[in-house]
Amino acid sequence: MSGEVEQRLRTEEESRRPDRYKWVALSNTTLGMLIGTINLSIMLIALPDVFRGIGLNPLVPANSGYLLWLIMSFMVMTAVFVVSLGKLGDMVGRVRIYNLGFAVFTAFSVLLSVTWMHGAAGALWLIGMRLGQGVGGAMLFANSSAILTDAFPENQRGMALGINQIAGIAGSFIGLVLGGLLGPIDWRLVFLVSVPIGVFGAVWSYMKLQERGARAPARIDWYGNVAFAVGLVVLLTGITYGIMPYGSHLMGWTDPWVIAALAAGISVLGVFAAIETKVPEPMFHLNLFRIRAFSAGNVANLLAALGRGGLMFMLIIWLQGIWLPLHGYSFANTPLWAGIYMLPLTVGFLVAGPISGYLSDRFGARPFSTAGMAIATLSFVGLALLPIEFPYAWFAVVLFANGIGMGLFASPNRAAIMNSLPPSQRGSGAGMAATFQNSAMVLSIGVFFSLMIVGISGGLQTSLYHGLVAQRIPAGVANKVSHLPPTATLFASLLGYNPMLKLLGPALATVPHANAAYVTGRSFFPHAIEGPFSSGLRDALGFAVLATAVAGVASALRGGKFHYTEPVPSEGPLGRPAADGERFPVGSVPAGSADRSA
8 A cells, every 4th residue: 555655646746847848849839830830821922023933924814723722732731631640640659740740841841942943834843842841731730739738738738729829820920021021032032941940840859759649559541531632632622713713704613623623522521421430440530529629619610710711811902902002112012011011910819829728728718719709700890891091000900809809719719629639539630620720711712702803893894994094095905904804903912013014014005104104003003993892802801700700609609618538437428518527438439528617
C-alpha cells in the first residue's frame, strides 16, 4: 500500500511542475499556422507582379482560369487533404506528419520561386507548385490543433487553441500587406519569404516537439481516402468554375460541365460516407457527428466560414476599385493600401481570440461563440449600411467589430470541438473541422462573387456605356466594353489594375487627350461602378448576415461545457443531451464523457 501512496504522491508532484513543453508546442504550431495562412492570401495582392513576372495578361478571357487557380489552388488542396493527413497523424504520429509538413511546404516554396518559364507554361508551373505547397499546408493545419490538445490540459486548451487559431486567421490579413510590400520589389520574394521561416520551423519542431498523443495504428482506408479526395476536388473545382463566364452567360452555373462536376462531387462524397460505415478501420469515424459538441461546433464553423470567406475579396474590390482611387491613390498603389486599411479587422481578431479562449476554459464555449456570431452579424449589417464612399473612421470601427466577433467565436469553438474528441481521433477530427472551414471558404468565394456579379451586371452595363460615350469613346467600343463579363471588371479591381486603361487599350488613341485622361483617371471608373457595386455588395452582405446568424443559433444549441475523459463505461445512447458526468460510446471509438457546467 505504501508503494501505491508513494507513486500517487510522485504523480501529483510531477503534475504540479511547470510543463514548459506545452509552450514550445504552442509557439511552434502557431508559427506553422501563421506561415500557412499568410500564404493563403499573399497571392491576392501580389498577383499583378506575379503575372508581369511571367509575362501573362490575366484579363484576357483565355487566361482567367490561370488567375482563378493561382488564387484557389492552395485553398482547395488544404481542404481536400486535411482529413486524410490528420488520420495519418493519428496512425503514425502527429508530430511526424507535422514536421513533414514544414519540409514539404518549404520545398514547394523554393520551387515556386525558381520557375524559368513564361506565359501559360509559367502559370501552369506556379499552379502545380501551389498545389504541392497546399499539401504541406494541409499537413500543418491537420495536426497543429491535435498537437496542442495533446500538450495542454483541458482547462487551458481554449487559451492555447485561441492563440493558434487567431494567429491563423490574422495570417490571412498579414499576407495581404506582405504581398503588397514584396511583390513590387521582386515577385519571387512572395514565395521566398516563407523559406527561412519554414526551415527554422522544421528544425525546431524536429528537435523539440514530442509525440504525446494516443496513436491508433490501423490499415489505411484507401477506398475512403480516394473517394473523399476525388469527391471534394471535383466539387470544389465545379464551384471554382461556376463563377467564370460561360458562353453568353455571366457565370458558369449553367455550364453542363459545372453542373456535372457539382453532381458528381456530391455523389462521390455520398459514396465516401457509405464506405466509412462499412470498412473496419475508416478514415473518419462518422459516429463522431453524434457528439453534439462536435457536430454543432462544425456546423457553426462551416457557416461562419461561409459568412466571412468571401468578405476579403469584397473588401479588396471595394477599396481598390472605388474608395482608394477616389481618395487620391493610384490604381497601382491600391493593393498595398487595401491591406493596410483592413488592419482593424486583424486587430479585432488578435484582441478577442486569446481572451475568449482563456475565458471559455472556465465558462464553456457557448456564451462566447454565440456572442461572437451575434457581433459578426451586426458588423455585416453595419457594412451594408455604410455609404460606398464611407468615412474611414466608421469603416474601421465596423471592421474592428467584425474581427472581435470572429475572434470571440473562433477560439472557443475550436477548443470545444477538440475537447469533445477521443484522444485517438484528434487528428482526423481536427482535419474534418479544417475541411469544413476551408471548403466553406471556397464555397463562400463562389457565392459572394455570384451575388456580386448578378447585382452589378445590369446597372454596370448602362453606367459604363453612357459614361464612355459621354467622353467621346466610339459607341461600338463603348458597347463592347460595357458588355464584357462583370468578372473582368471585378478581377481588374482585385488586381489593382487601371480598369479602363486595360479594357479600352488602343481605342484610347482615337479620342481627345483630355477625354482619354479623364476616362483612365482616378474618378471615372469608381463613379461608374459604385452604384451597381452597391447593389451587389448589399446582396453579398445579406448572405453573410444570414450565414452568421444561423451559425450563432447552431453555436447556442451545442449544449454545455463538454470534454472527453477516460476511462469510460458505456451508459447511454449518443445523440441526446448528456447529463452531468454521463458517459457513452462513440461507435467503435472509445467513449467520452460530458461535463455540463455552462
